[in-house]
Amino acid sequence: MPEDPGNATLLDRTGLSINDTILYQCPYGYQIREYLTWVTLIRLSVVASLISLPLASALNCSDIYPDTKAISQLSDVSIGAVMHVVCDPGYRVFGLKTDNFNTTCELDKTGTDADWCWIPPCEEIICPEPDVVAMATYVMNGNELGDNVTYTCETNYKISNTSTNVTDAICGYDEDFQGVWIGVPTCEEIICPDLPTLSNAFIEALPTNTRIGDATVYQCVDNCSAYLDGVQLRFTKTFNVTCRVDDDHFTAVWIANYTCDGRSIYTCRWNVDIFTASVAHTPAG
Numbered sequence: 001m002p003e004d005p006g007n008a009t010l011l012d013r014t015g016l017s018i019n020d021t022i023l024y025q026c027p028y029g030y031q032i033r034e035y036l037t038w039v040t041l042i043r044l045s046v047v048a049s050l051i052s053l054p055l056a057s058a059l060n061c062s063d064i065y066p067d068t069k070a071i072s073q074l075s076d077v078s079i080g081a082v083m084h085v086v087c088d089p090g091y092r093v094f095g096l097k098t099d100n101f102n103t104t105c106e107l108d109k110t111g112t113d114a115d116w117c118w119i120p121p122c123e124e125i126i127c128p129e130p131d132v133v134a135m136a137t138y139v140m141n142g143n144e145l146g147d148n149v150t151y152t153c154e155t156n157y158k159i160s161n162t163s164t165n166v167t168d169a170i171c172g173y174d175e176d177f178q179g180v181w182i183g184v185p186t187c188e189e190i191i192c193p194d195l196p197t198l199s200n201a202f203i204e205a206l207p208t209n210t211r212i213g214d215a216t217v218y219q220c221v222d223n224c225s226a227y228l229d230g231v232q233l234r235f236t237k238t239f240n241v242t243c244r245v246d247d248d249h250f251t252a253v254w255i256a257n258y259t260c261d262g263r264s265i266y267t268c269r270w271n272v273d274i275f276t277a278s279v280a281h282t283p284a285g
Contacts, residue, residue, distance in 0.1 A: 059114035061105035069122040079114055081105045087122035090145045094123045097176035127171035127179035135187040143179070147171045153187035156212045156245070160188045163250045192243035192252040200224045200260035204238060212252055215240040220260035227259045 058078055065072035065083070069091050074083040086100040087093060093101050103116045130138050130149040135157045140149045153165040169181040192210040195203060198218055205217040220226055220237040227233065239258040246253050 059107070061114045061116050066119060067121050069124075077105060079105055079107065083116060090125055091122040092125055092173075092177040094120045096120070097178070099177055125173050125177060125179045127181055130169065130181055131184045133185060133187060135189075136185070143171060145171050145173065145179070149181060151185050151187075153185075156190050157187040158190055158250045160186045163248060165250065190245060190250060190252045192254055196241065196254050196256060198241075198256060198258075198260065200262075207243075210243055210252075212243055212245055215242045216254070218256075218258070218260075224260040224262055227261055228257055232261075 060077045060079075061081065061083075063072075063074065063077045065085055067085075069088045071086050071088070072083050073086070074081065077083075081104070083103050083105070084100065085103065092099045099122075101118075101120070103118045105114055106117045107113070108115045125145060127143045127145075127147070130140055133151055135154045136151045137154070138149050138151045141147055148168040148170050150166065150168050151159075153159060158165045159167050165187075167183070167185050169183040169185070172180060172182040174180050190212060192212075192214070195207075195216055201218045201220050201224075203216060204219040207214050207216045218239055218241055224237065225232050225234070226236045226239045228239075233239075237260075241254050241256040241258070243252055244255045245251075
């Protein structure tokens, strides 16, 4: 009988005489180590023996993942083995919303070699064009992870809920490994607070808005005159209080350089029919 070659299977034989042949087949996942399918019998002296007996060897996949931007985790490279691949930080699996995947070692199309069935590349995560922010301009300093885009609010605007008009948004990624700008701001208009209460004066005309540059008309009560920086303005009882940007450039205040005081021996008095403003703030300056 022919010798057992190990992993190969005996398929057919024509006999055991000299020059007869036998046919072996390697199992799935193996190939013939010495590529001779048919084995020949020869006689040496009076003993017949097999020569070129096929030895089946296992097919293995490469243990090195071809993409340098990934880390492969595996303990087996034989047919059916599974390799777990994780892309480097800042990279994702090409075309997918993940940074890792599994691939299996299988026979290739020829059936004579082994290869990983799926080996997609890892692609770098980059951010799209920055968001357009109303009343702001921006300068982009790159679109890779960690790069920033600087937003600057226009005049008389500031970054919402802050005391500045400049801030950065950083390129990062979301749960789908899509590049996004983190910290994109909004700009809010700098407006004045409630109107101030001025002694011996009332609001003659309420302002339409409380934006920078808007003014409110005040009038001194009877027997009072307006004073500007301590100097009486003869026959003047009305004056403007204007909304201006404060010294910090990011808050607004009503600027009232006027006061109302009695003329000579007269005392300021209120007419009960005059409208008075109900406000909580006092003027600056």
